Amino acid sequence: MLQRSKLPPGVPFLIRRLFFNLAPATAILAASRLLEVVFQLRPPTVAIIVIALLSIPALYILRIVLHEWHVRRAAARIGAVLPPRWEGRSIGNMDILDHVMERFYKGYITDGVWDKMGELGYLYAISIMWDTSYFTTDANVTKAVLATEFLDFEKGDEFRDSMGTVLGTGVFNADGEMWKFHRNMTRPYFSRDRISHFELFDRHANLLISKMKDRFRGGHAVDFQDAIARFTLDSATEFLFGKCVNSLESDLPYAHNDPIGPKLVREPNVAERFAQAFSEAQQVIALRWQVGWIWHMQELLRDKAAEHMQVVDQFLQPILEEAIAKNRAAKSQGSISSVDHKPDENETLLDHLVRFTSDPAVLHDETLNILIAGRDTTATTLTYAVYLMCLYPDVFKRLRTEILEKLGPSQVPTFDDVRSLKYLRAVINETLRLYPAVPFNVRVANRDTTLPNPNPGGPRVFVPAKTAIAYSVFLMHRRKDYWGPDALLFDPDRWLDERLNKYFTANPFIFVPFNAGPRICLGQQFAYNEMSFFLIRLLQNFSMIELDLSAQPPDARPPPEWASAEGQKGKEKVIPKSHLTLYVQGGLWVKMTEAEKEA
Template structure:
């Protein structure tokens, strides 16, 4: 049975037990000492004084541990010939003011506001010690190259990351380290080893339905939430790709804008697909918030796992599919064959390796997050940018009509020849990378490059995290030039490509890097390219419908004066595990005229 359907201990209980175990020893020592003095020396210490001493011992032990850890880190750094990064120190106890400030801006600000505010001031690397939880924070490409690739063995997702994500990601590939990660990787790698014609046929079926739904709404004069629609397209594609069993979310009615007369008085009944999608998104929101507040998330969920009810809905969908796949594989004669057949689903492929329910459950859920949310987010921001920059839209549509024509279904070779299409996707991924913030944890005392190459390396203690932002790194002017904050697909085609990217490829990491680089990268490029081609074949014009954008999903006035894309925003980018548009992306489009 899936672990979210099995009763678990309250999330706060381990934290309570840990605190008790730490505090029990000094309290026990004081009580034992008082008893010893009374029994052997007939010295009776007043009970009130014993209790007071026991209570004082608790913060005293914590303070001693903090002081010792700080001294130990400095000593170990010096032994390795390394230095510590500059520290962003808060003004209040435990830097709680920094935590409060960061969380407020995560909810209300622009991606990168809050905990990352002083990254430029500190030269691309600093550390924070909020509630004595030390973490290094960076946007330096050389550090990312070390952490993700050249010193890969010294860094992992870490216990805290796994603990935070476990109720949703379980032991899946994104939440695994070491041998377990290698096992998951070896299971999925063969399936992504080559392109499949069946993928394009699948994309085409779901794209046809999505385009039909769009045209029906536009012909009626209504805007659509493209983010909602494309999430349905990628959900249907992902579930068919994974399970061969589509949730058919595109068959449900699309939502109307908040101010559309047809939205008034209409109560939309949720289909099974709607419930699954909503629960899936809500569960990710829970674990994303946990990651932002560190170990204190257990205090917020002291007695109840906030993801539990959402995961019940997800598991109700997954359970019969997984059980059926396991049963079919046990009855088949091909068990153990790792060769991937042309028409088999990913689940068909995975059950050849294992029939453990929880392993299959967690792995498919991990890949669904990668295959559904990431592609939907990139396509949402791509359409947003094409609406903002009509000259890019016209040029891209001209390439599509020239290379493929107004109706032909694209194939692999077509997509490979479309350089401007790839540049548009890459520039979208640069400004709005799928996973904007991430972290790795040191498995041992180690070092990372100093952003200032004239100075000693930076010390990273064992079990300390290195948080990194691809989102902010992709917008650094020293990496991408003086126009780094602006949308310009030509930077992937002209002399800027060689000037900035070719010699330092770690400045562009939308799909991660090193041994954990995304196996589905080409699948994602194919799916995104296919849908954009189909969309621009069918529509000759697109624009944002800002009136349909909910009032609370419009950029605050202070953004308007900012340099680059932030100052041009017409929507509010937000993030859980991946980026999304707060309140949806409301657009209108004009159908292309068909010539005989």
């Protein structure tokens, strides 16, 4: 049913590159042949070969010089300036690339390209091999890219290309008309809260909590990051497809130092294989994104995501076929309306989408896009919320008191309860501020354009077409000039006291964990509901939570020098890392005390 390209993605890339790079040499060979045939002139073969070879770098240099010239002229013509540039010491600034990669793998999450902000300002340029990108942590610049100048920026070909084998043409991975089509089709589903979602959160939360209790009773630590990722996967597959992959049914892993580990191995079922393959496919695309265009060279012989996507499709295909058939049958009996129907309470996202299209590729891509967009982000935020409550027991206690006062030890929360728990919302927002699930993101200019100058009153900054603008929400959320002198500290009260109006209300673009503008996260409300629901159930069930640092793998502990750093970095007990989304290196190993066992 679903057709995938058999050609490894590196091949068309290589053909395109070879065509461009060899074009001048080919032209010179053709010209020398022409001289010979038309004018009977035969230049020496060695000279032709030398000139042909030299023409390759010569054209490259010419292209760079012309581009620089165009950029300077175009900027000057409209009174714009170019941003400060990070100048390296080696050819093509390869030393900068080394520095960035080293910091990326060994340093704190903000290290690397971002540590130049102090010196160069909040918007600057880096050219690696004469390919220029801009980097920013400025709220006005980010606002322009995401909202006010939205039409000038897109995700771009490179993003689409690297994500293509997994995300296809879904909402997360599309630009222009294709994006509008997907967004308009999917948005109505998220426009209302559904009680059925709370029911499914409750089932999966109960299962996870009881599994965690079993482990804690035996004195074992639990990797909360792994556990909650199963909860969000099970919840998401159920509301998307109406079929849960039941990843919570499998054993939770044991810690590296646990006498029982490694975990028991048994043959995984189709749903478990889906969960595993889906994670692997995501890792492939995350890695592609990390290494840049080089990923094409690593996939000259095979598409590394394809084998995993085959497993994903095996699970998905019958579900899509069934939904399409059900919709056809209902249509032929006249029992369902057209696309302008009102979504009903119990329908899944797939039920909703089949009313718009019966194209299996569109349904496949769209549901998987929502799964990717919604699953890790929510799991990450819950992981860091629990981490922060381990670091700040007073916050845990106060939140638990709020929950117990409102709901007691076992009452299932409703939408109204979730909305009324102000401290809970403050804890979630403060988690999203310090550890936004998508810490870095990028857009590409689709034409020559300009951006606001981060220096107030300064001329606008010129952005040539095809320039990538990377923006770091993570750093923006930690800027003292935006959030006050205590910006680096975890303090949920900043969402409840006078600091709320002073900082956030005065300048809402300083807090954009869900993005902003026309591409703002579609699942924001769903995510707040899911995260709030889970935290309420967790704190109803456990009266104490703590990190089990002995269970943390030895290579996943912060280096001692971090301890002297200001703010959260100095307090880290785990290593925050990011691929597409933030995560905790080696997992978040915790122990909790059951509420019933309170003295």
